[in-house]
Amino acid sequence: MASIFGHGLVAYTATKVIDQKSNKLLMYLAIGSAMLPDLDVIAFRLGTDYLHPLGHRGFTHSILFATVWGGLISLIFFKDRKYVAFLVLFISTMSHGILDAMTTGGEGVGFFIPFENSRYFFSFREIRVSPIGIRRFFSEWGLKVILSELKFIAIPCFVLLSVNYFGRKRTETKQ
Ligand SMILES: [Zn+2]
Secondary structure (H helix, E strand, C coil): CCCHHHHHHHHHHHHHHHCCCCCHHHHHHHHHHHHHHHHHHHHHHCCCCCCCCCCCCCHHHCHHHHHHHHHHHHHHHCHHHHHHHHHHHHHHHHHHHHHHCCECCCCCECCCCCCCCCCECCCCCCECCCCCCHHHHCCHHHHHHHHHHHHHHHHHHHHHHHHHHHHHHHHHHHC
16 A cells, blocks of 8 residues: 555545545545555454455455445435535545555555456556554655655645635635
8 A cells, every 4th residue: 555644645535635625534534545455454363365345456456446335435424415425425535545556565456356357557556555453654765655645645635726726715715
């Protein structure tokens, strides 16, 4: 994975840009959704093979998982705004696998599991894999992760957030 900060920031940005009301609960659930796919490390630790459909970067990183998860949560918590909520949650969950597919290490992402078990990377792979554990995070490795995420995640998110913010301000003052 990229770091939890990288994944969280993308979900925050998606919520701000898509949900005009910036609903707090939706924001928290979106951030949680962007981190959720890595729960598969539990299966990994229990001895499931990395490349098994349920292994790391497997089913929980797939398009089907993001669709089902986004659908369930939006129906449970956001009945009257389910389409907006679904879009935010789907994009947040999916963004995790997309970022993983741009990382420099590990195996590829199983976007099409359970229909097809291949693992994919994008041709653009510049995001450093984040070390697991706090101590290793605050090391030279961690620093490289932070720098690569600043460049390829934080700056694009910041640009989107600013465009969104000033765009809204303009429409507000016009009204
Ligand atoms: Zn992951």
